[in-house]
Amino acid sequence: MRAKDGAKRAPTESDVAKLAGVSQSAVSRAFTPGASVAESTRDKILKAARELGYHPNMMARTLATNRSNIVALAISYLENPFYAQVVRELSEKLRETGRHILLFATSPDGKADPALEDVLSYKVDALILTATTASHELAVQCQATGVPIVQINRESKLPGISTVRGPNELASSEIAEFLFAGQHKRYAFIGGTVESGTSKVRENAFVGRLRELGVEDVLVAHGDYTFEGAATVTRRLLTLDQPPDAIFCASDYMAFATLDVAKREFNLKVPDDLSVIGFDNVPAASRFAWDLTTYSQPAGALVDAAIDIIDSMIARPGRRAQRREVSGELILRGSAKRPKNRS
């Protein structure tokens, strides 16, 4: 347990205290905002600390205060640029309050649960689940320990878990109307995974609205939120006897795959032969190569809401779960036919 090898032990509060000629508690207080320390001694302490290159030991601090300033983030689809954006936003905004992200990135296929149990070991201040395959049981388990949990873009039947989501129903039904107004003949929906609640919600709203408009059978397929998965189901859809000429994909990322397959492998003209609409409005969607019509879902707003919920749950632990929805809008670009009577 003694200092090892060459690496000299990092200086502690006691070291600083000795140098500054005060007690260890005084040093602790000097680094605790709002603690009772004389200005003069604080200066003395800070000077000594600087001299020694002292940095507080967060692990020890966490042990004593039970607050780690760490937020765990579970995420499966990092290759989807939308979630890369979410991570980025989250990281920057948490840093503003001195917090950091403990990342649990998992491949879409692997189950995330085992690793997530570790979360509890790190005494994280909160847990954010997004685009993850983690089970609901796990969420319940974490919640039982009192750790605030927020799901971003995840539907859940669990009443106790806070959720931040995009405008799933509104967007999907607007997209249904837009495509319908574009006089398409056959509609398809490419969802994420079969288990995904968010995907199901979008599917229901899309199919439901079309049905209201008189369209009875809408093709439904699942691209598992991956590029390859979406490419595969697109191939299948486009080789049907009656292939769709309007496809709504549950994410931009999958829509890119659909566009790619349609253009490259089926030589389809977009949007003349096929209209494709995505969801998220990731930066790449606006690029010429894709020029994807989509529905925006601002990552920044989702993240703001999530952090807000976390903060309120930390402030008032008893607080019941909250659900928030951020709004977006249909972004018109070139991948979907525009109705004649609309601009």
Place this chain on the structure above:
Amino acid sequence: MRAKDGAKRAPTESDVAKLAGVSQSAVSRAFTPGASVAESTRDKILKAARELGYHPNMMARTLATNRSNIVALAISYLENPFYAQVVRELSEKLRETGRHILLFATSPDGKADPALEDVLSYKVDALILTATTASHELAVQCQATGVPIVQINRESKLPGISTVRGPNELASSEIAEFLFAGQHKRYAFIGGTVESGTSKVRENAFVGRLRELGVEDVLVAHGDYTFEGAATVTRRLLTLDQPPDAIFCASDYMAFATLDVAKREFNLKVPDDLSVIGFDNVPAASRFAWDLTTYSQPAGALVDAAIDIIDSMIARPGRRAQRREVSGELILRGSAKRPKNRS
């Protein structure tokens, strides 16, 4: 410091010990691989632990052992899919050995240093720097504390810091040869930031090889590793009196911007009017929309090497810095003219 509010205190080893009728040390040993515990008592303890829902407290464990099982990762360009891939790979591979990532994602413009000082507070087992604007001074400072540091894809004059890199020189000179063989008239290089060592190395190798081949003046611009930055300099290059007809971008991500601007804003035919070559071979490069000729730099191999170095530095703290290079290859696609005499 007592248990707060409603949230019941998490069970500790002492709680488990009491229930199992053993000492706290016994419980600790039951959870320490290789420790001396009788099979029977271990079973008894694990049973009690399960019953209580006990999870070891990593913060306390870290305090006692000085190993956190946390690896800090500083990264600025998360929106670049190549680095998203790096993060993903890193996360999965570290998890195999029970480690996790503490993420420091920073926007390319903001300086990362202040946040990075926090790294030291968390007693991370290692620090990985990649695609970050963190200063060299900072790296030195971290290194002084004895934390193993590995840079991925970052050139550094500092002798003490380990580095894992792609085949910068070889790739750049091969690309120079390939473009030269394609009978281009005017060559340009779009690098990352001016400060980036990696970018400079690629520039030198590219420009140097071309010079050897008799091409004297090569245009050099900087896209700052961002999409918008690359788009801007591409615009500038293409409006020159003698615009380039061959551009080598220091990353696929920037190459996408170049392609976008060239096709959309300048109506250029690729590769007839303009050849574009990237670097990284991210998944999107192979997609029809881009079809980018590029040089592969396998994220998985970079990550493997980085972890390997970290492990060896942890095992032998005195070990001197290592430098590794992973290899890649030129990936021929449609964005660059192919020489007549080559397949």
Place this chain on the structure above:
DNA sequence: TCGATTATTGCATACGTATGCAAAAAGTCC
């Protein structure tokens, strides 16, 4: 200048786990 109030400081202990050491228990060998 003195008593009362307030601000500052140090002492002692807690947070949860790991581990050296010695005691106890269990095997081993003849």
Place this chain on the structure above:
DNA sequence: GGACTTTTTGCATACGTATGCAATAATCGA
């Protein structure tokens, strides 16, 4: 069965910081 080796266990303490409490120093009011 006894002496000896090996395994298992508990005790005590360490890791670095935070904080309640009491002691001390500083400040204030008249």
